[in-house]
Amino acid sequence: MSSVQVLKKNEVAAFLETLPSDHLLFIVDEKLKDLKNVFLDLENVNKKKSVFYCKSGEETKNFHELEKAIEFFLSQGIHRKCILVSFGGGATSDFSGLVASLLLRGISWVTIPTTFLAMIDAAIGGKVAINSKFGKNLIGHFYLPLNNILIPDFLTTLPQEELFNGMGELVKYAFLDIAIYQAILSGEPLHLIMKRCIDYKNKIVKKDLREEGDRKLLNLGHTFGHAFEIHLKIPHGQAVLKGLEFILKMDNKIELLESFYKLCEHLSLPLNKYNFPKFEVIKELVMRDKKVQNVDEIDWINIIEIGKPEIKRESIEAFLQRAEIVYGEYVKLHQGS
Numbered sequence: 001m002s003s004v005q006v007l008k009k010n011e012v013a014a015f016l017e018t019l020p021s022d023h024l025l026f027i028v029d030e031k032l033k034d035l036k037n038v039f040l041d042l043e044n045v046n047k048k049k050s051v052f053y054c055k056s057g058e059e060t061k062n063f064h065e066l067e068k069a070i071e072f073f074l075s076q077g078i079h080r081k082c083i084l085v086s087f088g089g090g091a092t093s094d095f096s097g098l099v100a101s102l103l104l105r106g107i108s109w110v111t112i113p114t115t116f117l118a119m120i121d122a123a124i125g126g127k128v129a130i131n132s133k134f135g136k137n138l139i140g141h142f143y144l145p146l147n148n149i150l151i152p153d154f155l156t157t158l159p160q161e162e163l164f165n166g167m168g169e170l171v172k173y174a175f176l177d178i179a180i181y182q183a184i185l186s187g188e189p190l191h192l193i194m195k196r197c198i199d200y201k202n203k204i205v206k207k208d209l210r211e212e213g214d215r216k217l218l219n220l221g222h223t224f225g226h227a228f229e230i231h232l233k234i235p236h237g238q239a240v241l242k243g244l245e246f247i248l249k250m251d252n253k254i255e256l257l258e259s260f261y262k263l264c265e266h267l268s269l270p271l272n273k274y275n276f277p278k279f280e281v282i283k284e285l286v287m288r289d290k291k292v293q294n295v296d297e298i299d300w301i302n303i304i305e306i307g308k309p310e311i312k313r314e315s316i317e318a319f320l321q322r323a324e325i326v327y328g329e330y331v332k333l334h335q336g337s
């Protein structure tokens with residue numbers, strides 16, 4: 001199981017010194033090179049270091065970049081005790097974990113996430129992947145990091161939009177765990193709330209690494225969220241937020257919707273309007289999703305009440321029919337240009 005440590009930026013070098021390897025491999029989002037407040041000064045780390053700067057965001061999650069990173073590290077005279085450190089947002093950790101899992105049949109790795117979304121979600125739990133032309137995250141597997149290092153200092157350089165993006169996942173956690181919902185509304189410091197999200201995810205991952213049972217709960221809001229993300233080309237967290245709102249509307253959960261809007265308002269989280277497509281487009285994308293169990297059935301996450309999620313298996317036909325009934329009304333209310 002991965003451990004979580006909350007550190008200050010100036011404590012990172014000392015932490016890296018403690019890692020049990022004489023050669024550290026770094027994958028760093030290239031955009032962070034120019035951010036003075038984020039850039040890691042590795043001068044004080046007295047170990048051999050090999051640094052690969054990956055492309056920022058989704059542009060790194062493909063075979064071409066994977067090959068480049070792997071060949072680069074192999075050219076550096078690596079061995080099985082090398083430890084790979086991922087430094088960047090969720091795209092970087094998805095990519096880095098896959099590289100770590102493939103190098104010499106798998107070396108240890110550590111995540112130092114730099115976006116809010118990656119800190120509370122993407123860098124936790126060992127789902128590592130690149131994208132295919134057939135869809136996002138279709139090439140990968142489960143490969144847990146040794147440690148997750150949480151450095152809230154990095155949030156200071158994060159653009160507002162990226163912070164909102166991560167908040168989408170935060171709202172998801174708040175519906176999964178009432179303690180998180182209450183902590184947000186009671187104004188608990190953000191880093192403590194973040195730690196709660198990480199602990200919640202780690203607890204679930206410990207029971208079910210390969211998403212055969214409880215880990216599916218973390219897909220709350222993702223069934224339609226992924227479809228919105230792909231078609232509307234919007235960030236993952238915002239898509240999850242829309243996906244959660246839609247699933248609550250589907251079953252006309254009025255009280256839960258009120259709680260949802262209350263939380264968004266409390267977090268000053270804007271509910272953006274988008275240019276939603278015809279239902280057929282969304283239907284097609286939902287049917288292609290990984291959550292489809294077989295040709296006829298889909299697993300989706302229902303919220304009975306805040307803190308009480310359940311996995312529901314339903315025929316895809318019935319599920320999509322129910323969705324289609326509310327989709328028109330939803331789009332009318334949330335359509336932008």
Ligand SMILES: NC(=O)c1ccc[n+]([C@@H]2O[C@H](COP(=O)([O-])OP(=O)(O)OC[C@H]3O[C@@H](n4cnc5c(N)ncnc54)[C@H](O)[C@@H]3O)[C@@H](O)[C@H]2O)c1
Binds near residue numbers: 091114159165
């Ligand atoms: N593995 C999982 O369990 C999981 C879960 C959720 C999402 N994901 C994946 O995570 C990715 C999204 O992650 P993300 O939202 O972190 O996006 P990202 O990694 O693309 O980062 C977003 C942007 O923020 C920039 N950035 C990163 N840190 C910064 C900082 N401190 N200051 C300023 N800018 C900074 C990046 O360069 C990038 O341009 C997607 O690829 C998604 O599929 C994975």
